Amino acid sequence: MRVFDGLTDLVDSAGEDLGASDWILVDQKRIDGFADVTGDHQWIHVDPVHAAAGPFGRTIAHGYLTLSLLAELTTRLYRVENVSFAVNYGLDRVRFISPVLEGSRIRATARLAEARRLEDAVQLKLESTIEIEGADRPAAVVTSLARYFA
Numbered sequence: 001m002r003v004f005d006g007l008t009d010l011v012d013s014a015g016e017d018l019g020a021s022d023w024i025l026v027d028q029k030r031i032d033g034f035a036d037v038t039g040d041h042q043w044i045h046v047d048p049v050h051a052a053a054g055p056f057g058r059t060i061a062h063g064y065l066t067l068s069l070l071a072e073l074t075t076r077l078y079r080v081e082n083v084s085f086a087v088n089y090g091l092d093r094v095r096f097i098s099p100v101l102e103g104s105r106i107r108a109t110a111r112l113a114e115a116r117r118l119e120d121a122v123q124l125k126l127e128s129t130i131e132i133e134g135a136d137r138p139a140a141v142v143t144s145l146a147r148y149f150a
Contacts, residue, residue, distance in 0.1 A: 001076065001077060001078060001079065002016070002018050002019070002077065002078040002079075003078070003079055003080075003081060004078065004079070004080045004081065005081055005082055006080070006081065006082035006083060006150070007080075007083065007117070007121070007122045007148060007150055009080075010080060010112075010115045010122050010124060010148060011115045011116075011117055011122055012115075013112055013115065014112055014113070014114055014115040015111070015112065015113070016111070016112045017109075017110075017111050017112075018074075018077045018078050018109075018110040018111060018112060018126075019077060019109065019110075020077075020107055020108070020109045020131075021073040021074070021076040021077050021107045021108045021109075022076055022107060023105040023106065023107045023133055024069065024072065024073065024105060024106060024107070025103070025104075025105050026061050026065070026066075026069070026100050026102065026103070026104050026105070026106060027102065027103060028048065028059060028102050028103075030061075030065070031045055031046065031059060031060075031061050031062070031065065031102060032046055034061075034062055034064075034065040034068070035062070038062070038064070040062055040064075044056075044059060044060055045059055045060065045061070045062055046059065047059070048102070056099055056101055057101075058101055058102050058103070059101075059102040060099040060100060060101055060102065061099070061100040061101075061102070061104075063096040063140070065100075066096065066100050066106070066130060066139050066140055067094060067096075067140060067142065069106065069130070070108060070128055070130065070140075070142055070144065071088075073106070073107060073108035073128075073130070074108055074110060074126065074128065076108075077108065077110055078110075078112075080148050083148045083149060083150060084149050084150060085148075085149055086146055086147065086148045086149070087146065087147050087149075088144070088145070088146055089123060089145035089146055089147045090144070090145050091142065091143065091144050091145070092125070092143040092144070092145060093141070093142070093143040094140065094141075094142050094143075095140060095141050095142075096139070096140050097137050097138050097139060097140060097141065098132060098135060098137045098138065098139050099139070100132060100139045101132075104132050104133065104135075105132075105133040106130055106131060106132055106133070106139055107130070107131050107133070108128050108129065108130050108131070109128065109129050109131065110126050110127065110128040110129075111126070111127045111128075112124065112125075112126060113125045113126065113127045113143070118147070120149060120150065121147045121148055121149045121150070122147070122148050123145060123146070123147050124145065124146045124147070124148060125143060125144075125145055126142075126143070126144050126145075126146065127141075127142075127143050128141070128142045128143075128144065129141050129142075130142070
């Protein structure tokens, strides 16, 4: 895990590759929990019997579930010390490339694309790829923004 020592270290590290996170399992329990929280109970996510006869042969994770797991995955890649707090500022780009089949494991690789000083913070642009173990194509590519405050 990369540990940044405050805002100056973040700015000085722009362009740095942060490596790959550990793998996490995307099982039916996680998919069902996400469906319950969001109200998205489409059969392709929550009905294993129906999904077995569908285009992927089993249920798949919601795209937004895959995206939301980026938070857990990137906290395994880096942290910033000596700041008071951080907030998600948004997303510049999200592309869902391949479905995450139930029972798959995913991980993130990331690069600190930009770290720009603001008046009272640093805005971080992170370019991430969510990989599926054993797959040729990623689940998603994401450019996200966060702000870290002194």
